[in-house]
Amino acid sequence: MQRTARLATIAAALLLGSAALPAGHAAESAAPAAAEAGKEAGKEKKDKKDKKEGENVLVFSKTAGFRHDSIPDGIAAVQQLGEENGFTVEATEDAARFTPENLAKYDAVVWLSTTGDVLDDAQQTAFEEYVQAGGGYVGVHAAADTEYDWPWYGQLAGTYFDSHPAIQEATVHVEDHEHPATEHLEDSWVRTDELYNYQSNPRARTRVLATLDESTYTGGNMGDDHPITWCQDFDGGRSFYTGLGHTKESYAEPEFRQHLLGGIQYATGAVEATCAPPGGGDEPGYTPIFDGTSLDGWQQAGPGSFELNDDGTMTSTGGMGLLWYEAKQFSSYSLKLDWKMAGDDNSGVFIGFPASDDPWSAVDNGYEIQIDATDAEDKTTGAVYGFQSADIEARDGALNPPGEWNTYELVVEGENLKLYLNDVLINDFTNTDPVRSLTDGHVGLQNHGDGDEVSFRNVRVKELTTPVP
Template sequence: MFALTKVMRGGLALVAAALVATQFAPTAAHAADPAYKVLVFSKTAGFRHDSIPAGIQAIRDLGAANNFTVTATEDATAFNTANLAQFKAVVFLSTTGDVLDAGQQTAFQSYVDGGGGYVGVHAAADTEYDWAYYGTLVGAYFKSHPAQQNAVVKNEDRTHPATAHLGATWTRYDEWYNYRTNPRSTVRVLQSLDESSYTGGEMSGDHPITWCHAQASGRSFYTGLGHTIESFADGNYRQLLLGGIRYAAGMVTADCRPASGPPPGNTTTVEGEAYTSNFGVQPAGHAGASGGTTMGYIDNGDWAGYSSVSTSGATGFSARVSSGGAGGTITVRSGSQTGPVLGSVSVANTGSWDTFTTVSTTLNGTGTGALFVTFSGGAGSLFDIDTLTVTRNTTPPPAATEGEAYTSQSGVQPASHAGASGGRTLGFIDNGDWAGYSSVSTAGATKFSARVSSGGPGGTITVRSGSQTGSVLGSVSVANTGSWDTFTTVNTTLNGTGTGPVFLIFSGGAGSLFDIDTFTVSK
């Protein structure tokens, strides 16, 4: 009788929610936003995407439903100080090539740095290669792409308004860009690609595809999704765009600080309804949930256990949740529903059972048994849980070393570049020059990577141990990147026999070969 009562209660709540959703579907999902204006810029000086008209219309539709008006143009003279001042965000919709002159670039830079918003869509990364500021603003330049195909998108950060509606993964069809550099160290990666799920990925398994970051007093959001016309009819993709626009326009805040290193490798995500033991809870259907189902009908005192999810060494917990009820608390326990408490997190009313957000907390790392979550709160249904994620201790990635931070050298000098980390590189590198770094050990090192640029002949970096004539651990070639302000990352394996500090030796043709922004040595 108890279970039947819960089903009836939940069923009535779902019916009521459905009626409300039906009645208010055409109106603004974010009516609290003050009215504002967005400029959509789609000028192309290279390849032109046939999805641009669909993209403009989709953004107009989003504006009509979310309290912003859209001005669409391909006239670059719109980029002047007086005109830009009326817009909260500017969307570069699959622009290509050199689309702004010097004066227009200056006006746009002042607009963004002064507090304006930038949204880059797909081929926006294939734009303004000779303008270093734009490279920093977009985050990474386009390099290449394989044939259009299905791929799995990993939604790394589901707290951002652009991605909060999505599950842990999202399989979709698109044209998947490779980028000249990995932007992870300078942006907050929101989505990345599982390179094992498709062919043609060229970013060594760490493949950001959507990200955001602060730009002076302004905000930048970029997504590589959106090549196809069909993308702009996809409700999930439209919501991604809307979240990016609202963030860039300053209508909603989000943590877009770069995360410290690559995504944690030791995490487990499980569907909420995939419990192996429980009390009181039941699956509940929700179209916006991962797999279309949540763990629902959660009352005070209910619990769920997951025998396949270990809490051993767990230091973080997050859950994607929704609540049209009282809200409450998730308590994370180890081993059983009465086992040691590892941490807890509050869940607030999110506005409806179909409005999802992500809550997270730290855990104390003392767990040993299977994951159990217990629920407490007021009367009636508290909240639903879409997915749960447990994060465990991982070895932090090695820190990058600034190229110009050498402790000994021959021939090289620091060189200023706006697009470099710290604004400077190791530059003026000629054949036969070298640099040593007494604080960077080669002991056991098996990998080397460097962020480089070259407007010259390129050449080779040889990694040695102990001195400029010490044991050779490996080498990597550096090609001309197109300019001294166009950066890419080169990688090589090392033989693991090093014992002393790292020395980099440079060889190649005549004249300046390349610059080194940062490098990393790792085991």
């Protein structure tokens, strides 16, 4: 099918489907907290941007490890793209330019095949504050081979470099044709480059734009899902990364140059794009409590555990136990998370229970939103376990089968719980039990027992404006 026909079909489908999409479920977020440190610099940067034409881009290419001989070609390409598309470009290898005052001049910083430890602690802090104030990041190729001892940077880039085979031809599969970096490409893009393997799969934390087809070359080690280009809205800013761009020839290729241009335009904010991971994170006001990188803030109660996987997910093992978020209690909130069963498995989301190292405390004092392929109607997927069945017809229409991801949204206001499955309301429950209350408590995930394998990702919470009495 020709690209134009494909776009026309997609556009028509989106136009028809938009009328049927449900409105946002969660109430408006609470009034913003006081501005954080570094926000004033961001405001000054925005004010400057409003007063000028075009954007300002800094290309940073310092190396403390392997140095790519394509760096001069990359700098020249970005400079020419700037001349042709109305943004200014400065290039540097001087890390001393990473100060709050200097970084505030730029809408995005391109890390062009940087390697090794290139910033000191103060410079790292300045760049973190720059991104938190709305700055953009573009990582090209060896930018993933940079700053291994700076975890924040690894999250910004999406993951770290692991290894690579020899330069060779391979097929790139484009997943997202809406992003400016990939909208010009066909579904398959055949090109020659040095093809990175990564330490982890960034899919759970980013929006993957393109993947490598490992069957078309030798030396890949990530299997059927091998991301090579992705973007994300990260810590207040915008992040775009492409693993392509090793060779000098890349920067003379029209398709790659347009790919790079689209990434820069997204990172500067000149062009809008959706960069939330599938299934969540795109709504304002949500705070990740599990982003795939660690279990900080969580505590295991009882036997079994959850295993943290390289792809940003966690999977239940053993039990019966409960992984609960001890860092904070919630009163009026929207809790969103993605879950996937391997087969006929059992797990659940617990809410409204007090802190305890006994998993049965959550059973006796809170409520479980069940995940179970087969059981009685009040004890299967979408049920408030033992209290109220889901709307089975609505549930069955919305439910994805084992092996595929589903998204729960739990909206708790006062003693009312509304449960959405993949944006469809499937349960509306009001607590009347005087022993239990939804108005304050912790949230947790059940590891049910041996043989039950349920995975979770993208757990995030939005606290709502005013609890309902």
